[in-house]
Amino acid sequence: MLTGASGFVGSHILDLLQEQGIPTAVLLRPSSNRGFIEKGSRPLEVRTGMLSDPQSLRVALAGVTQIVHCAGCTRARNVSEFYAINHLGTRNLVEAINASGSGIQRLVHISSLAAAGPATPALPVREKDSPHPVSHYGKSKLAGELEVRGNCRIPYTIIRPTAVYGPRDRGFLPMFQAVKRHVLPLPSGRQSLSIVFARDLAETIVGCLFHPTAAGKTYFVASREIVSGRLMARQIALQMRRWTVPLPLPTALLWPLCLAQEIGSRLTGRASLLNLQKFAELRAPGWVCDASLIQQELGLECRTALADGVAQTLEWYLQQNWL
Numbered sequence: 001m002l003t004g005a006s007g008f009v010g011s012h013i014l015d016l017l018q019e020q021g022i023p024t025a026v027l028l029r030p031s032s033n034r035g036f037i038e039k040g041s042r043p044l045e046v047r048t049g050m051l052s053d054p055q056s057l058r059v060a061l062a063g064v065t066q067i068v069h070c071a072g073c074t075r076a077r078n079v080s081e082f083y084a085i086n087h088l089g090t091r092n093l094v095e096a097i098n099a100s101g102s103g104i105q106r107l108v109h110i111s112s113l114a115a116a117g118p119a120t121p122a123l124p125v126r127e128k129d130s131p132h133p134v135s136h137y138g139k140s141k142l143a144g145e146l147e148v149r150g151n152c153r154i155p156y157t158i159i160r161p162t163a164v165y166g167p168r169d170r171g172f173l174p175m176f177q178a179v180k181r182h183v184l185p186l187p188s189g190r191q192s193l194s195i196v197f198a199r200d201l202a203e204t205i206v207g208c209l210f211h212p213t214a215a216g217k218t219y220f221v222a223s224r225e226i227v228s229g230r231l232m233a234r235q236i237a238l239q240m241r242r243w244t245v246p247l248p249l250p251t252a253l254l255w256p257l258c259l260a261q262e263i264g265s266r267l268t269g270r271a272s273l274l275n276l277q278k279f280a281e282l283r284a285p286g287w288v289c290d291a292s293l294i295q296q297e298l299g300l301e302c303r304t305a306l307a308d309g310v311a312q313t314l315e316w317y318l319q320q321n322w323l
Helices: 008-019 054-060 079-099 136-151 173-180 198-209 229-240 251-268 276-282 292-298 306-319
Strands: 025-028 045-048 066-069 106-110 156-161 163-165 183-187 192-197 217-221 226-228 245-249
Touching: 008 198, 025 054, 045 054, 054 079, 066 079, 066 198, 079 106, 079 136, 106 136, 106 198, 136 156, 136 276, 156 198, 163 198, 163 306, 173 183, 173 229, 173 306, 183 229, 192 198, 192 229, 192 306, 198 217, 198 292, 217 292, 226 229, 229 306, 245 251, 251 276
Parallel strands: 025 045, 066 106, 106 156, 156 217, 163 192, 183 245
Antiparallel strands: 192 226
C-alpha cells in the first residue's frame, strides 16, 4: 500500500510500482486531488482513509504486505498541522500496522533531510550523526521517524530525501516561471544543496521495499552533484534559452517576504510554502548530505545530472501547459 500517492513524490513511486507490475493499493483521503494518478494505464485499487482516523487505517491495511508511507505535510497553516500529520499521523499508521498481525513484511517511511538538519559540503551530514532540525517541519519529520524506530514491530526502512525536483513539482516551478518572464532569481550563493530527481528517488524507495539489507536502516538519498539556488536558476535559463535580467535575493531580504506570507496564510487560512519557519531553513549555511551508504549497502544510486533533470522537468511543464 502507498500513502501520499496523489502528491508529487508519491505519484512517481506509484508510476514505478505499476511499471514493475507490483500490485498496489493507494490510501487516499476523500478530498485528495487525483489528477496525477488517474492518467495511469493500469487499474488502481483505491482505499479511502486518513492518517488522523486510526480505524480507517486498520481497515485499509487488510491484505497488505508492504507499505510505502509517503504522505506528509510540507506546508501548513499553523505549526500544529505539521505535527498532526507528520508525527501523529505516522504514529496512527504504526499502531495500525502493529494491530494488523504478521502479514505486513516491510514499512518504507519517507522522511526528509530536514529531520537531520543543515550541513555543508565540508561536513555533510551522515546517517550516524545526531539530528538537529531547525524548523518545525524538520522537527515533525524527526518525530515521525522516532515513532517508526521506537514502536514499529515489523521491519522498516527510513528514507531521508534531499530537495526533490522533477515533473509535477510545484516547489521549483516559480523559478521556471521567473525565467520565462526574463527574470533570473539569484538566491544567496552561500547555501549549497544536495538534490534528487523524482524518478531516481522513486527507484530508490521501491528498491528498499524488498531488500533484506535495508531492514532497520536509515538512508539519505541524493544525487552526488552538489548545487546551489543560483546554479539551478542559471541551468533553467540555459535550458529555456531565455535572456534574463539578474535579480539578487539576499537572505536578509527573504525574511520580510516570509513574514508577509505567514501573515497572509493566517488571514486566508491557506498554507504557504514561505513562512518564518521556512526562513530558518533558507538562512542555513547548506543542506548537504553524504548519500554513499545506500549505494554501498544496496547498490542504489541517483544518477540523473542536474542538466538532464531540468530538461525533463521543463519538457513536462511545457507539455502540461504549466509554463
